[in-house]
Amino acid sequence: MSEFDFIERIRVRIARNAFKPTDLLLGIGDDAAILREQSGRELLITTDLLVEDVDFKLDYIPPAWLGHKALAVSLSDIAAMGGTPRFSLLTLAIPLASAECGVRSAEFWDAFLDGYCALAEAHQVTLIGGDISGMPEQLAIDSMVLGQCESGKSIRRSGAQVGDAVFVTGELGASAAGLQLLLNGERVDETLADAKQQAMRAHLRPEPPVAFGQALGQSGLAHAMLDVSDGLAQDLAHLCTASQVSATLIAEAIPVAESASLQLALHGGEDFELLFTAEAKNEAALQRLAELHQMQLTRIGGVTLRSDAQALTLKQNGIAQPLTPQGFDHFRR
Amino acid sequence: MSEFDFIERIRVRIARNAFKPTDLLLGIGDDAAILREQSGRELLITTDLLVEDVDFKLDYIPPAWLGHKALAVSLSDIAAMGGTPRFSLLTLAIPLASAECGVRSAEFWDAFLDGYCALAEAHQVTLIGGDISGMPEQLAIDSMVLGQCESGKSIRRSGAQVGDAVFVTGELGASAAGLQLLLNGERVDETLADAKQQAMRAHLRPEPPVAFGQALGQSGLAHAMLDVSDGLAQDLAHLCTASQVSATLIAEAIPVAESASLQLALHGGEDFELLFTAEAKNEAALQRLAELHQMQLTRIGGVTLRSDAQALTLKQNGIAQPLTPQGFDHFRR
Numbered sequence: 001m002s003e004f005d006f007i008e009r010i011r012v013r014i015a016r017n018a019f020k021p022t023d024l025l026l027g028i029g030d031d032a033a034i035l036r037e038q039s040g041r042e043l044l045i046t047t048d049l050l051v052e053d054v055d056f057k058l059d060y061i062p063p064a065w066l067g068h069k070a071l072a073v074s075l076s077d078i079a080a081m082g083g084t085p086r087f088s089l090l091t092l093a094i095p096l097a098s099a100e101c102g103v104r105s106a107e108f109w110d111a112f113l114d115g116y117c118a119l120a121e122a123h124q125v126t127l128i129g130g131d132i133s134g135m136p137e138q139l140a141i142d143s144m145v146l147g148q149c150e151s152g153k154s155i156r157r158s159g160a161q162v163g164d165a166v167f168v169t170g171e172l173g174a175s176a177a178g179l180q181l182l183l184n185g186e187r188v189d190e191t192l193a194d195a196k197q198q199a200m201r202a203h204l205r206p207e208p209p210v211a212f213g214q215a216l217g218q219s220g221l222a223h224a225m226l227d228v229s230d231g232l233a234q235d236l237a238h239l240c241t242a243s244q245v246s247a248t249l250i251a252e253a254i255p256v257a258e259s260a261s262l263q264l265a266l267h268g269g270e271d272f273e274l275l276f277t278a279e280a281k282n283e284a285a286l287q288r289l290a291e292l293h294q295m296q297l298t299r300i301g302g303v304t305l306r307s308d309a310q311a312l313t314l315k316q317n318g319i320a321q322p323l324t325p326q327g328f329d330h331f332r333r
Numbered sequence: 334m335s336e337f338d339f340i341e342r343i344r345v346r347i348a349r350n351a352f353k354p355t356d357l358l359l360g361i362g363d364d365a366a367i368l369r370e371q372s373g374r375e376l377l378i379t380t381d382l383l384v385e386d387v388d389f390k391l392d393y394i395p396p397a398w399l400g401h402k403a404l405a406v407s408l409s410d411i412a413a414m415g416g417t418p419r420f421s422l423l424t425l426a427i428p429l430a431s432a433e434c435g436v437r438s439a440e441f442w443d444a445f446l447d448g449y450c451a452l453a454e455a456h457q458v459t460l461i462g463g464d465i466s467g468m469p470e471q472l473a474i475d476s477m478v479l480g481q482c483e484s485g486k487s488i489r490r491s492g493a494q495v496g497d498a499v500f501v502t503g504e505l506g507a508s509a510a511g512l513q514l515l516l517n518g519e520r521v522d523e524t525l526a527d528a529k530q531q532a533m534r535a536h537l538r539p540e541p542p543v544a545f546g547q548a549l550g551q552s553g554l555a556h557a558m559l560d561v562s563d564g565l566a567q568d569l570a571h572l573c574t575a576s577q578v579s580a581t582l583i584a585e586a587i588p589v590a591e592s593a594s595l596q597l598a599l600h601g602g603e604d605f606e607l608l609f610t611a612e613a614k615n616e617a618a619l620q621r622l623a624e625l626h627q628m629q630l631t632r633i634g635g636v637t638l639r640s641d642a643q644a645l646t647l648k649q650n651g652i653a654q655p656l657t658p659q660g661f662d663h664f665r666r
Contacts, residue, residue, distance in 0.1 A: 080364040081364050093426075144477065
């Protein structure tokens, strides 16, 4: 299989996507893709890199799930801006040794593309470009997504106001618990649905709350938002720094996943849930919006005046203690 | 140096860029960058992956030149669409072993960013995002550029017409000759400017014809265009396939670089010159445009009716022979 054959394979696979956006003028196959811009709209651009043996291991992630996750992580970023994902680009650095045969050959990539394209089609996202190269050792995947929203509706991480309540979607910690299970030798079994399997699935095949993020953007109710990728504490610290505020979390309120602990919920990372602040008086409206999208939404704390001493405080059993993020750093092993 | 320190380093470096585009609403630092769209405009999106030991070797490319080249390859794609490059994203997979110290430490990355940013600033391109991860072995760089042009002015590779003349900018083959020299142990010496040094510089520090590509787009004179990245023959074959035509090249007309041979000019790749077709009667106007941009422009052949037998023909000493592309395939070693 040559580089050009591989690209042709991708073109054939994505041609099965029946959805044809009218503002896409040219997709894969030229020096660049072409989109038609439109006044009154903002364009959101994000990219996420996944590296074998750093972000995933091929011996525990099914190829279709890897394709799914590669897109999911970037969809999550667009959701966290309150936007609608529209277009994607996919860059693959493929180990040379296995480009011709073996586990990462045509069969692997067909499954990978099936997982990627199924998620793209579910959200009417169109793959419009990317690049492919050989790679001496590990597989690397760079996943880019372009989203859109009405002008002025995007939600930055810098808009939190003192007095806001802090909300989070879903449950936290399952992804980190799942990673721990995988590293301990547990494996995915799609015929089972117990807590262990759910945790591994949360890690390997996350479902970012795309529709709810978009609805939040349209509602104008959220002041600041990001997705929980580095861990609740780390990401809330990012939000606080950007907004020049501090925040207090109520330990008992944090929605800890069945398979996880409070520690994993606070510091685990890769939950791909939405973390946002909004006026407390809008809680009922937000809960109705969440119900409409069949999302669990939990109020877990509040935004306070910026304290130089400590950005984050955790209240547990009524006792307040400083909370120091222990989130993931890609430069640590 | 942590991942967040590294990103902060990049933010500080790019803050030195005095150019602030009015349609950039939010750059680096959130889940996604935000651009303001505008009616009557097309958005062009391209991405290029550079992998250590496949696309470059760290023992022969100075870090500042690697930074330059990482951006140059994507600027070339936007030029080849007739567009103006505006924004860029940069994704880096950095070998873990050397993230803390050694040749690829702060010093390496400061030089890399200087090379990248100097080229960006020269073309008023603003870095708006990207991602960083550790990488077990080789360095990988994914370089994305967003460009723009007036609606309807972008130049695809599919518009070539039978009877068009084929044009190419600059000279061909120097980059491939330079790569050969580097692989044979020759090294860059910035105090010299002989043919060998020029060839190595052509390979390691290409200067894509950004302004001329943009001017061609505005002129409306080119029917089809791409950049010479895989080799003249390979890229012309791509253009012919997309346009459903064939083409004949005149060997004696091809502008072969001093250090190169006709063979390298035909099949060498990475020249990052512009290859386009246009009506022959517009040659004088095109030459004036090229002069204005201090570009060498050469008419090297013509577009013919699609022949199933052979897309490309090479005429040498009056004798016509089939020309088979031998361009670079990233999956071959």
